[in-house]
Amino acid sequence: MGTGPGRIGNKEMKFGVIVFPGSNCDHDAYHVVSKYVGQPVDFIWHKETNLSSFDAVIVPGGFSYGDYLRAGALARFSPVMRSLKDFAAEGKFVMGICNGFQILCEAGLLPGALRRNAGLHFICKHVNLRVETTNSPFTSAIEPGSVLSLPIAHAEGNFTCDDETYSTLEENGQIVFRYSDEHGNVVDSVNPNGSRGNIAGITNLDRNVLGMMPHPERACDELLGSSDGRDIFRSLTQAIEAQIV
Amino acid sequence: MKAKVYVTLKKGVLDPQGKAIHHSAELMGFSQLADIRQGKYFEISFNNGIGESEAREAAESIGRDVLANPVIEDFMVEISA
Numbered sequence: 001m002g003t004g005p006g007r008i009g010n011k012e013m014k015f016g017v018i019v020f021p022g023s024n025c026d027h028d029a030y031h032v033v034s035k036y037v038g039q040p041v042d043f044i045w046h047k048e049t050n051l052s053s054f055d056a057v058i059v060p061g062g063f064s065y066g067d068y069l070r071a072g073a074l075a076r077f078s079p080v081m082r083s084l085k086d087f088a089a090e091g092k093f094v095m096g097i098c099n100g101f102q103i104l105c106e107a108g109l110l111p112g113a114l115r116r117n118a119g120l121h122f123i124c125k126h127v128n129l130r131v132e133t134t135n136s137p138f139t140s141a142i143e144p145g146s147v148l149s150l151p152i153a154h155a156e157g158n159f160t161c162d163d164e165t166y167s168t169l170e171e172n173g174q175i176v177f178r179y180s181d182e183h184g185n186v187v188d189s190v191n192p193n194g195s196r197g198n199i200a201g202i203t204n205l206d207r208n209v210l211g212m213m214p215h216p217e218r219a220c221d222e223l224l225g226s227s228d229g230r231d232i233f234r235s236l237t238q239a240i241e242a243q244i245v
Numbered sequence: 246m247k248a249k250v251y252v253t254l255k256k257g258v259l260d261p262q263g264k265a266i267h268h269s270a271e272l273m274g275f276s277q278l279a280d281i282r283q284g285k286y287f288e289i290s291f292n293n294g295i296g297e298s299e300a301r302e303a304a305e306s307i308g309r310d311v312l313a314n315p316v317i318e319d320f321m322v323e324i325s326a
Binding site: 069077111117161162194 | 265314
């Protein structure tokens, strides 16, 4: 594994990438952390329960447990998830991407649920995302109001929640990304999956847990069509750095 | 002892799969359909010796924590011998 263009961050930090049976974006996440973030990273098998050596844990995309029952529903019962709850409660950073977002919702680490896309199709394409807040460890290094281009690849990305939850998310600034056009207009016509309020990513109330359907780890090199995903990893790296004493 | 667990989408939660099925049924020639909603059905078989209330309690707990997602779904349990 090469080290790429050099390490982001002045301090050394440790990333973990959880591997469930059926995860398939785990290697992409690992690659990005090791090559573009330039920090140590380890895979974490889902039966592992000790997360004490990690500063941030990525719950990657894929089809954990074959998406049986509901996407993410069975992964919630893996031994690592109990430890991940404690990890998050300590204020450490957790980033769920795609299936990872679904798992975090099913596990109650994030509010809401991800349902079948409104159009029923599996959608795989680049989308534009308006950054709704830079007041989060995952977006702090991004210019307010920026529009990012990241790929989505999912059949169950239709974010659903009740009215009360939606107002809470809005009032607390927990909505981090919304599907928009390339100018940042959040309109129905660019909502790929029927998500409520064009929501593409949210954090928990404490802002240390992020879930997002788009794949920043697939957009860290211009060769792949966009390197906007690096802004998210750069933000996270700075947030971890601020946390390490 | 057996438990049947029915999981249904909460009222108001959009059901794109149910809509697609509704459309197909209309194509079969049924024009009098108001709505079709898709749900899930589970059969749980218990070991011999378990009582009805214990079986119900177990099925309700499994329904609540695994089979249904309370954000979007309701569930109902039926117990039979």
